[in-house]
Amino acid sequence: MSILKIEDLTLIFGKEKEEALSLLKKGSTKAEILKETGCTVAVKNAAFEIEKGEFFVIMGLSGSGKSSLLRCLNRLIEPTSGNVILNEVNITSLGDKELQNVRRKEMAMVFQKFGLLPHRTVLENVAFGLELQDIPEKEREEKAKKVIELVSLQGYENQPTAALSGGMQQRVGLARALANEPEILLMDEAFSALDPLIRTQMQDELIDLQKTMHKTIVFITHDLDEAIRLGDRIAIMKDGEIIQIGTPEEILTNPATDYVSSFVEKVDRKSIITAASLMFEKPTVAIFRKDGVEGTLRKMRSSGLTALPAVSTDKEFLGFVYLKDILEIKAKGHHTIEAAIITDIPVAYPETTVETMLPFIAENGRAVPIIDKDTRKLLGIVAQTSLLIETTGTSWENITGNSIDNLQNEII
């Protein structure tokens, strides 16, 4: 069941919002609306649902409207039209008091610039959300101490936050959000201001925390690598519109527009792409007890391959047969291919990543067999070339032709 539902959400900045909104409904472009009304369309018809416990990442470059969209969820910015529905309650129509309650109990936010109170200690900062709820000092300090431990800040409780490093400050920011025990965590470029090394470390820790917390997280980033590392699903935004929503792999293997693919090209795909998406599903196989030595040779000849996977009649993967072995046993007068089947072959499963499959191809010119974990049936093969293309991030068309322009664009 979805915990958070965004319906047709539009955000317009400027004076003549109503006019801009009606123009938008009539199908005018952003540029036209800006020209006619002087209004900027920051978010246009955003609609998506987030599941309970999901790590949902909204990715886009600066000016894409991602941070504005996030602020519409807890109404730090009022959306111009549309609904934000949290647990079947329409946030957009709440009064001040109820909205404060949602902010206090159900949604907590972590900021790029941390937003900590410099005149307070770490402990006081972490307990700040609880203080706003008028929870007695003792109780809130107890809670805050637990969360401080969770983000490994113990020992820093009485330090002023201004004395801490960026990574430490963001731990305080995260702890402050967690102390409220919110259902939803809104994270606005939470790690973008940190050094690359610290950032990776914080990402790892967040992933670990999420394994035990199972919070619903909406995470904003401009970094696709970060989005892919963290997100269960990613929404890609451009010019205020969501142009694709999907799992990291869906986005990498099936980018919806040229814009998305231009991003995807730069991503390190090895650890994301799995066998399932590279698999060639109906490979030529030698079927044991059906294809004899002659039949196998014929298949090799017609397909031009020197090695074929061997399967049983009910498609169970047995191993590989090689041309030279077949010829050898043919000379010895064998009729079945049994003697030629090499069984000592590493296999992969549909969910195996390219990264894990890479060592297999180092061995020899053989495709990687992909089998079902339970039934051990052969599902397909992944060709060596596909693995290499995924690893290097280049394909033939990229090397040979039109991609020079793209490369130049990237450099610019």
Next chain:
Amino acid sequence: MIHIGPYIEQFINWLTLHFSGLFDAIKIVVESIVNGVEWVFMFPPFYVIILLIAFLAWKRTGMGVTILTLFGLTLIWAMGYWSQTMATLALILSSAFIALLLGIPVGIWAAKNPMAKKIIRPILDFMQTMPAFVYLIPAVLFFGLGKVPGAFATIIFAMPPAVRLTTLGISQVPEDIVEATRSFGATSRQLLFKVELPLALPTILAGVNQTIMMALSMVVISAMIAAGGLGEVVLKGITQLKIGIGFEGGISVVILAIILDRITQSFGSKKVKISD
């Protein structure tokens, strides 16, 4: 020729006529505050006051200011201007107190409301640039002669920096901190008292310092309407062309000014740890 003067005159007369009750009430309140403060300074022997102020200077600042306080105040006493100095100090502190009491909330309002800011700004400019003597006239019309009209003129003259620096301090609170506070469900009240005011405090305290200094300069001028104190000494020097007396009064004002400035400035400096 256009004469605005008569209209202003009519307006002030109308105010005096219709609001005399209000002015009387204000007079009683302000008078009792000023007299009360003056009594506090005059009741103990002079050396107790000197030691107390020196102790405060030593706590808040360094050795230099402490020594200056001890010597300066003793010099004032030795010159025979102790009671005038205490009268001036009482008038400064009570006027500044009232100016802050009115000015800080107005400053908060201006920081929160752009429209209010637009209206208040020119009024503040007006209040600050109008020659200070001009305030003395309506002050006398409303309150007669004495300390209260002196305090009234001083409050008007000394309030602008309190308003301005409060507004500045609050607008300077980083937007990300305000946003974070709101995102955790803070009410406007919580935002103001738990975040904005504590963060704006150094700037507001700079405003307090300015207000006190402006009050000091005005208090001297208001001797012209019989507010008493050191201003009276200076005025006597001017009217009777007695340079000696004028100079002694002047030096006493300078000593008081330096002590007040150093001590109040120490509250606004960044070394001060703000806690709640």
